[in-house]
Amino acid sequence: MSGKKLKNGAIEEALNRFLKENETSRLVIGFEDNESGVCLRAFKGHVEHYSLFCPVFSINNTLHIRRLFSKGTKIILMLRPCEIRAYVELIKLTQIEREDIIAVSIDCPGTASSKDKIDAIPLEAKELVEYFTKNDKMRWACKTCRERRGIVGDAGIRIGQDGSAWAVSYNNKGDEFLSLIDGESEEINTGMLLVESKKMDKFQSEMDRFQEDFSKCIMCKNCRDMCPVCYCIDCVFNGDEYLPKGDALLNRIMRSGTVQLPQGKELFHFIRMYHVSQTCVGCGACEEACPQGIPLTKYFKGISERLQSMFSYMSGRSFEESIPYLTFIEDELKDAED
Amino acid sequence: MAEDGKNKNPEIVGFACSYCTFKASEMAGSLRLKYPDGVRLIQVPCSSRVDPAFVIKAIFEGADGVFVAGCHPGDCHFIKGNYFTRRKIAALKEMLDAFKLKDKLRLFWVSAAEARRFIDKVTTMYNEIKERENVREKA
Numbered sequence: 001m002s003g004k005k006l007k008n009g010a011i012e013e014a015l016n017r018f019l020k021e022n023e024t025s026r027l028v029i030g031f032e033d034n035e036s037g038v039c040l041r042a043f044k045g046h047v048e049h050y051s052l053f054c055p056v057f058s059i060n061n062t063l064h065i066r067r068l069f070s071k072g073t074k075i076i077l078m079l080r081p082c083e084i085r086a087y088v089e090l091i092k093l094t095q096i097e098r099e100d101i102i103a104v105s106i107d108c109p110g111t112a113s114s115k116d117k118i119d120a121i122p123l124e125a126k127e128l129v130e131y132f133t134k135n136d137k138m139r140w141a142c143k144t145c146r147e148r149r150g151i152v153g154d155a156g157i158r159i160g161q162d163g164s165a166w167a168v169s170y171n172n173k174g175d176e177f178l179s180l181i182d183g184e185s186e187e188i189n190t191g192m193l194l195v196e197s198k199k200m201d202k203f204q205s206e207m208d209r210f211q212e213d214f215s216k217c218i219m220c221k222n223c224r225d226m227c228p229v230c231y232c233i234d235c236v237f238n239g240d241e242y243l244p245k246g247d248a249l250l251n252r253i254m255r256s257g258t259v260q261l262p263q264g265k266e267l268f269h270f271i272r273m274y275h276v277s278q279t280c281v282g283c284g285a286c287e288e289a290c291p292q293g294i295p296l297t298k299y300f301k302g303i304s305e306r307l308q309s310m311f312s313y314m315s316g317r318s319f320e321e322s323i324p325y326l327t328f329i330e331d332e333l334k335d336a337e338d
Numbered sequence: 339m340a341e342d343g344k345n346k347n348p349e350i351v352g353f354a355c356s357y358c359t360f361k362a363s364e365m366a367g368s369l370r371l372k373y374p375d376g377v378r379l380i381q382v383p384c385s386s387r388v389d390p391a392f393v394i395k396a397i398f399e400g401a402d403g404v405f406v407a408g409c410h411p412g413d414c415h416f417i418k419g420n421y422f423t424r425r426k427i428a429a430l431k432e433m434l435d436a437f438k439l440k441d442k443l444r445l446f447w448v449s450a451a452e453a454r455r456f457i458d459k460v461t462t463m464y465n466e467i468k469e470r471e472n473v474r475e476k477a
Binding site: 267303333 | 399405421425426437
């Protein structure tokens with residue numbers, strides 16, 4: 001693996017160089033470190049106080065660029081691997097126009113939940129890793145992350161064991177990004193700080209446990225709205241067919257008898273679980289958005305990993321792999337029939 | 339609606355491809371073959387028209403079993419529809435398996451000429467579900 005070594009401030013310099021080239025049609029989307037903490041910024045014209053890491057996860061930031069089709073404005077995305085993976089999935093689903101976007105994934109040492117109270121969290125990779133080993137603040141979704149290394153997207157920023165940062169390119173667009181950075185490309189000799197994630201056990205649950213966990217659900221549908229890959233404009237749950245309200249609900253009850261209200265919890269979560277099964281990146285944005293603190297990630301991530309492994313697929317791993325439900329092999333799944 | 343004390347008769351929702359399985363069921367009718375009353379067929383233009391959401395909706399709104407039936411792989415009227423069905427339903431089965439609901443869903447391949455096979459498959463499914471429900475009721 002070869003890449004360019006990033007000196008202190010080199011990345012900010014490179015991004016500023018990119019923005020200066022054409023002030024009216026250039027954009028950098030990345031994290032900014034200001035007084036109130038680290039947050040996502042779309043930088044136009046000039047980058048300041050740039051931060052590689054954002055140690056607090058509130059939403060999956062790919063949500064902002066969903067349905068971005070305009071050409072002509074060059075954009076560099078500097079996001080976490082889970083966000084870049086969601087971006088790759090959305091490209092496959094033709095929800096983003098890829099042409100003018102350079103997606104750079106940054107090694108992610110893990111994140112804490114925005115729901116927790118957090119004080120004095122460091123912003124350096126090595127210190128962050130230490131911070132998360134010392135306490136139990138890391139989100140469950142991050143603990144079980146499938147790909148925390150910045151090896152997805154067009155280019156990646158990898159952190160070496162000695163704390164040095166490296167920019168690595170994965171395709172033509174990545175080369176374009178690397179050309180912004182000073183210095184020569186060289187072979188990377190140091191080991192990387194983050195290694196391949198461990199495989200999770202096959203997910204297994206049962207209805208009783210599911211009902212217990214979801215009994216608190218108030219059907220606000222925040223999990224759907226905050227999911228980066230739940231992209232349908234015309235969601236099946238918006239009409240009266242699946243989740244009837246008012247008159248339609250009255251009709252349903254008169255026809256089929258007593259129901260618990262809010263009605264359709266299993267229906268809603270099962271259908272959503274299936275619909276995102278092949279594209280779920282396991283970022284945990286649904287759980288973060290849930291006002292009731294339901295362990296959604298456990299179910300959505302578990303199911304999606306189980307279903308993706310059926311087709312040896314991993315969401316967001318590469319631009320070329322097709323989503324399993326959109327393709328087939330003639331000679332497979334011989335035991336599907338009963 | 340089942341009455342108390344009586345053995346409950348299961349209700350099965352079946353999604354049948356209009357080119358194969360639904361034709362097979364019509365042929366079964368003209369041959370005067372009988373299949374259980376609890377089986378309700380829904381005609382779909384192709385088995386790949388069945389969004390797994392339909393199956394999940396049927397299961398959670400009270401069906402004791404659901405089956406999806408289409409042409410044999412390779413014989414689809416729309417050339418490759420049932421290959422997609424196979425992937426989708428296999429994945430759905432895996433998902434239901436994670437919640438121990440796998441026995442509620444089945445996938446059949448029945449061509450238009452296989453009326454007897456259709457009757458056989460449907461009756462077996464009906465009897466198995468009925469037996470299981472009765473065992474559960476006794477327990």
